[in-house]
Amino acid sequence: MTSISTLGAIAALVVAIVLILRRVSPAYGMMAGALVGGLIGGADLLQTVSLMVSGAQGIVNAVLRILAAGVLAGVLIESGAANTIAETVVRKVGETRALLALAIATLCLTAVGVFIDVAGDYRRADCAVDCA
Structure with a gap:
């Protein structure tokens, strides 16, 4: 090398x-x-x-995941889905717990981009341990 x-x-x-x-x-x-x-x-x-x-x-896999998460965020915002999700969470949790509602809405909107990457890395590590 x-x-x-x-x-x-x-x-x-x-x-x-x-x-x-x-x-x-x-x-x-x-x-x-x-x-x-x-x-x-x-x-x-x-x-x-x-x-x-x-x-x-x-680094290509990581870059593609970041780009896909950006595209997903753009689609959620442009389609109005992000606003609908946030309004639904605020309505269910209540306006008095706005901070909690914000945290839940953020979790819902960012979970896919973050957790798919983490789950993929975990699964590869799990497979490496099982296969060894």
Whole structure:
């Protein structure tokens, strides 16, 4: 396995931060930083690109979950479902317990995006223990 020196990691951060501060898209800034950092850190071009691809593959699932949760939140808001859920919770709990109603409504609206991710991670860990 190819390892990158500390100097390469620091160079990657500096390049990425400078580019982002110069209004370059963060995605491009981080890619350029990773490329420069890998080369300075002691890897050749092929190894650097290979490390970048394997690193990106490791975060794709998390990014897709975040995007899906954002889409779900947008649909709930645009369709009026979020408002309906909040009003129903307030009506059932009562206006005197507005803080509790807010907590329950927030739980209902965010549970899907949060708990699906946690349940998936738990299930993978459970399977890894059972399969071992």
